[in-house]
Amino acid sequence: MKRVDLMSKRVTIYEIANDLNLSPGTISKVINNTGSVSEKTRKQVLEYIDEVGYVPSASARILKSKRTYIIGVIFSEDLNIGLEHPFFSSILQHFKNYAEDRGYELNFIVRKLGKNKMSYYEWCLNKRVDGVYIVVGNYQDNEILEVVNSNIPCVSNDFIIKNLHTVISDNRSGVELVLDYIEKKLKLKKIAMISGPKTSKAFKERTEVFEENYKKYNLEKTSAIYADGFGFTSGYNATLKVLENKVKPEIIFCCSDDLALGVLKALNDKNINVPNDIQVIGxxxxxxxxxxxxxxxxxxxxxxxxxxxxxxxLIENIENRESNKEEIIRIPVELVVRETTLEK
Incomplete structure (x- = not known):
């Protein structure tokens, strides 16, 4: 069987078909995973493609499907979180890996392109994105709401708003796991809570669940503070406010691990031992x-x-052209016990 010269030109499905003595249509069916092809033929084609390093023409795929295979990403700069945020950056990486495996590329949506300023929606129209992934943002941001309320398929791991499909952790279950653990295993009474900014729907939801339920678990709230940011310094400063209260907590529940890191540092600086003096849960x-x-x-x-x-x-929505489905998918969470708590 004659092999194409890989160094001299790009490999096409016609050359692959000629080399394997198959029709171009059969090669196309295997590449696009469509139609009926025998397993023997499919294996033969896939092994050949792997050997020659064939890459389908993106432009041909776009013309055929009338899609750009671009997903716009909103990672709001307004919140000053940054792409290095350990939680959101990790979710974004897993999203990216899955989307790329399905043939999509990710582009960050910005409010400025060169010297031109534009809204998120205008940027999406300019780039002809197939869908939008909202990693994190201010749920009161009108520009994000404009995108969500458009005909562009959207998904988020942070927002819970009308017309948006959201995949989020089960915050109610998470907070209740914490409260139940404190009551039954730690046998503590006095609790302080440190949450992040109210502009984050996840922080807001966790705080609301805490406020609705802590009394049911026979707990006494010494203080509940919304930190002014998402990270270490905000957690540190919030802890100092907690300690100003005449009634000191036996445990501090932090609505994120980033805040908890600042809490641990502040307690250490005040010569307060964790977990013997005050316990901490993130x-x-x-x-x-x-x-x-x-x-x-x-x-x-x-x-x-x-x-x-x-x-x-999001990709199912894009490819099936369903209208934006307002649905909330809640992913289970679990309690991980380490050394900042002390069971009795």
Missing amino acids: YDDISMAKHFTPPLTTIRQDRKRLGEKAAHD
């Missing part, structure tokens, strides 16, 4: 949680499942 189980000093008891969110499910649902 939320997220970021990769660093087990390396904190001491290692952090926390609620584990399944970041891989969150990202992959969001990508799957």
